[in-house]
Amino acid sequence: MSVASRHIESVAVLLAMVAIGPIVAIVSGDAYQLAMFERALIYAVAAASLNMILGYGGMVSFGHAVYLGVGCYVTGILANEDITQLWIQLPVVIAASMAVALFIGLIVLRTSGVYFIMITLALAQIFFYLAVSSSYFGGDDGMMIYERTTLARAYDPFDSWQFYIFCAVVAVLSILFVNHVIRSDFGRRLVACRENPKRATALGYNVFAIRLVSFVLAGAVCGVAGFLLANQTEFATPGYASWQRSGELLVIVILGGVGTRFGPVYGAFAFILLETVLAGYTNHWPILFGPFLILVVLFFHQGLAGFVDRIFKTGARAR
Amino acid sequence: MASLIAEQLLNGIQLGILLFLIAAGLTLIFGVMDFINLSHGSLFMMGAYFSVLFQGLTGSFFFAVGLSAIAVFGLGLLLEFLLVRRLYARSHLDHVLVTYGLILIANESVILIWGSVPIFSGVPEGLSGQVPLPFGIDYPAYRLLVIAVGALVGLGLFLLIQKTRIGMLVRAGATNRTMVSILGVNISLLYAVVFALGALLAGLAGAMAGPILSVQPGMGETVLILSFVVVVIGGLGSIRGALLAAMIVGLIDTMGRAFLRDLLSLFFSPQIAGEAGPALASMLVYILMALILFFRPEGLLPLQKRS
Numbered sequence: 016m017s018v019a020s021r022h023i024e025s026v027a028v029l030l031a032m033v034a035i036g037p038i039v040a041i042v043s044g045d046a047y048q049l050a051m052f053e054r055a056l057i058y059a060v061a062a063a064s065l066n067m068i069l070g071y072g073g074m075v076s077f078g079h080a081v082y083l084g085v086g087c088y089v090t091g092i093l094a095n096e097d098i099t100q101l102w103i104q105l106p107v108v109i110a111a112s113m114a115v116a117l118f119i120g121l122i123v124l125r126t127s128g129v130y131f132i133m134i135t136l137a138l139a140q141i142f143f144y145l146a147v148s149s150s151y152f153g154g155d156d157g158m159m160i161y162e163r164t165t166l167a168r169a170y171d172p173f174d175s176w177q178f179y180i181f182c183a184v185v186a187v188l189s190i191l192f193v194n195h196v197i198r199s200d201f202g203r204r205l206v207a208c209r210e211n212p213k214r215a216t217a218l219g220y221n222v223f224a225i226r227l228v229s230f231v232l233a234g235a236v237c238g239v240a241g242f243l244l245a246n247q248t249e250f251a252t253p254g255y256a257s258w259q260r261s262g263e264l265l266v267i268v269i270l271g272g273v274g275t276r277f278g279p280v281y282g283a284f285a286f287i288l289l290e291t292v293l294a295g296y297t298n299h300w301p302i303l304f305g306p307f308l309i310l311v312v313l314f315f316h317q318g319l320a321g322f323v324d325r326i327f328k329t330g331a332r333a334r
Numbered sequence: 335m336a337s338l339i340a341e342q343l344l345n346g347i348q349l350g351i352l353l354f355l356i357a358a359g360l361t362l363i364f365g366v367m368d369f370i371n372l373s374h375g376s377l378f379m380m381g382a383y384f385s386v387l388f389q390g391l392t393g394s395f396f397f398a399v400g401l402s403a404i405a406v407f408g409l410g411l412l413l414e415f416l417l418v419r420r421l422y423a424r425s426h427l428d429h430v431l432v433t434y435g436l437i438l439i440a441n442e443s444v445i446l447i448w449g450s451v452p453i454f455s456g457v458p459e460g461l462s463g464q465v466p467l468p469f470g471i472d473y474p475a476y477r478l479l480v481i482a483v484g485a486l487v488g489l490g491l492f493l494l495i496q497k498t499r500i501g502m503l504v505r506a507g508a509t510n511r512t513m514v515s516i517l518g519v520n521i522s523l524l525y526a527v528v529f530a531l532g533a534l535l536a537g538l539a540g541a542m543a544g545p546i547l548s549v550q551p552g553m554g555e556t557v558l559i560l561s562f563v564v565v566v567i568g569g570l571g572s573i574r575g576a577l578l579a580a581m582i583v584g585l586i587d588t589m590g591r592a593f594l595r596d597l598l599s600l601f602f603s604p605q606i607a608g609e610a611g612p613a614l615a616s617m618l619v620y621i622l623m624a625l626i627l628f629f630r631p632e633g634l635l636p637l638q639k640r641s
Contacts, residue, residue: 133562148613305438
């Protein structure tokens, strides 16, 4: 498949996913339905960033929700200080999440395998406890965010439709960015480092630096997801950075298909849909979701992207 | 002041002992099977709940602790046989996800059966008092018992691993898994025993921790993450490392929570100390871990691996 048609395919898949929300909202006549799909898009961005380091870099990060928390708190703190302009908020969010990712990356990338999993988890706890014990920012109870991000005078962030479009544009651009990185020369080098670090080193690549750059980029993109989440929920809580949230992100990536370009998007939509359906069925939905997850891991290893591929035979898998 | 410090030291040792019981299982399971078990904390939680259940049935605290350790041992065997066994050959990511699913199931089942309200299982009668120790310290009898039992179990574990045949196989398995299976050892039986032994230790720790912590859904996760820190600091697969690290983590966490605020108020205003003290105290262990790993990525007492 040529480069141009790949780009067209990317955009087409993402536009199709973005269109689901409005269709449901129009059919049901209820603009509040959009909120669910905003959540799905935000999760898709976070999962896409995790997929970049997990699926292509081979780094199993169990602390990825930290950047969700960082993005969310930074946005909230700025907004409550009356700094709501997009062109100030977004760079600050990206810089903050990159800084945190650099700190974590410098420590965890010295290790690998199980160490990597456990240490990303433990380091993420530092930031979780920081949020829990910062009474100035609401501590355990979280922090209300009173203003959504402003863009131009014509844009009303509290209008359901306008906000959905804002959310969708930021999400699609972020996911396209991730896909662009994956397809770039840099992305190829990242895969080379996953496949055989020794050989990559012998070829003259600096494996540590390549991994660190991808780790920091993934943190930045996930921070953008946190920025959207702050706007969408108008709330920041330590729960966004909890290890359960990190676990959910891993689940989404697996559900969608590890190391596939659109897996995280499919995974996020499937996860949100499943959560909504199961939670509507019973309050104790994790007891149904747990076995489902185990079955998915045991028997459905290609994820939804592999499933979609087999149906359409498009061969979109990047491996 | 001196007696306060001594009391907190004992509290730290007691937390360290509990952490050691959990981390020992975790590190053994990792060392021998290369399996990362997130649901180890759930086994700890099940130990605590079983203890509450059996206490209601038998009326005796000590019976209940013993029974619940055995029950969690059985649960571990069942889990290994039905599920974990299928995962040894899979990637670590799969281990993480499946055992994450197990955590969801365990927490939700506990909520369905016992409700989500914390249960306070009281300290058994006869142990609710204080024991006078040398240097004029009074210390709760029950906590002292926990330290003693934990130390005994730790010693037993040490003897089991250093002196018995099964311990020899465990050590061999941790050093070179492939070679052990080539030598004709029934490796699947060995794996099941190690997994269940780890479950037993976690269940015992949970049952004993019941009267100290509040028994509630999700209690296993906090402990699990702390045990990860212990395992990582000590060096994966190393029991001696786990013991050393558990003591360090237990002491630092307890001392930090008890004295950090006062220590900071010597240098900063009370307001800053009051805000930063508790925050820093809960992060202290993780910061320590980050520091140790930065200088010794393999942990303090790493295992010599050959494979």
